[in-house]
Amino acid sequence: xxxxxxxxxxxxxxxxxxxxxxxxxxxxxxxxxxxxxxxxxxxxxxxxxxxxxxxxxxxxxxxxxxxxxxxxxxxxxxxxxxxxxxxxxxxxxxxxxxxxxxxxxxxxxxxxxxxxxxxxxxxxxxxxxxxxxxxxxxxxxxxxxxxxxxxxxxxxxxxxxxxxxxxxxxxxxxxxxxxxxxxxxxxxxxxxxxxxxxxxxxxxxxxxxxxxxxxxxxxxxxxx
Ligand code: B16
Ligand code: MG
Numbered sequence: 003x004x005x006x007x008x009x010x011x012x013x014x015x016x017x018x019x020x021x022x023x024x025x026x027x028x029x030x031x032x033x034x035x036x037x038x039x040x041x042x043x044x045x046x047x048x049x050x051x052x053x054x055x056x057x058x059x060x061x062x063x064x065x066x067x068x069x070x071x072x073x074x075x076x077x078x079x080x081x082x083x084x085x086x087x088x089x090x091x092x093x094x095x096x097x098x099x100x101x102x103x104x105x106x107x108x109x110x111x112x113x114x115x116x117x118x119x120x121x122x123x124x125x126x127x128x129x130x131x132x133x134x135x136x137x138x139x140x141x142x143x144x145x146x147x148x149x150x151x152x153x154x155x156x157x158x159x160x161x162x163x164x165x166x167x168x169x170x171x172x173x174x175x176x177x178x179x180x181x182x183x184x185x186x187x188x189x190x191x192x193x194x195x196x197x198x199x200x201x202x203x204x205x206x207x208x209x210x211x212x213x214x215x216x217x218x219x220x221x222x223x224x225x226x
Contacts, residue, residue, distance in 0.1 A: 021179030055180025104214025
């Protein structure tokens with residue numbers, strides 16, 4: 003189905019943060035890796051791929067795997083706090099040089115077309131990252147890990163962003179790099195644009211290899 007059969011008039015774009023605007027996946031990896039080493043657990047870059055777009059809590063459960071039941075709930079909370087401390091230490095090094103290629107141009111293009119623009123990220127550190135990149139003020143709405151209870155793949159975060167922008171879900175485009183994010187966008191009834199390999203975002207309505215390759219004309223149905 004052509005998604006534009008259902009959504010002829012796109013009025014807003016919701017962008018994921020990690021993997022679309024900047025590559026904080028690497029920073030998350032460094033922080034989780036440090037924690038894993040301290041706990042005597044193995045954690046590889048490959049394992050890190052499973053954490054893309056999922057919440058901090060789910061990430062911890064994936065990292066602990068079968069060891070999950072060696073830890074009490076209080077200890078799990080402490081592990082997450084420790085990982086977040088390591089992560090935030092590393093965030094201090096983020097600058098506007100850390101945009102993914104094409105991201106600043108994409109934000110500008112969305113704006114110049116008069117579309118509303120939101121961030122829809124699972125991260126509770128979204129505002130800090132956007133501040134470090136110097137673009138916090140560019141968005142109409144920030145939907146982040148504090149905004150809703152159920153994270154991606156539930157549609158709640160994107161529905162929240164649309165409500166805050168005052169735009170019906172079917173008139174929103176979501177740009178995502180994670181399978182959970184594409185699932186969430188589709189569940190929300192939005193046009194899903196995937197960034198990355200088809201093994202990850204193959205269920206998107208449109209797929210591009212990278213942020214730099216996104217063709218907004220195509221997505222908006224205006225032809226290239
Ligand atoms: P935090 P996104 C996600 O960001 C990351 O991809 C994921 O790896 C991370 O666990 C999640 O944010 C929560 O982050 O620990 O900072 O709250 O892709 O939704 O922008
Ligand atoms: Mg992401």
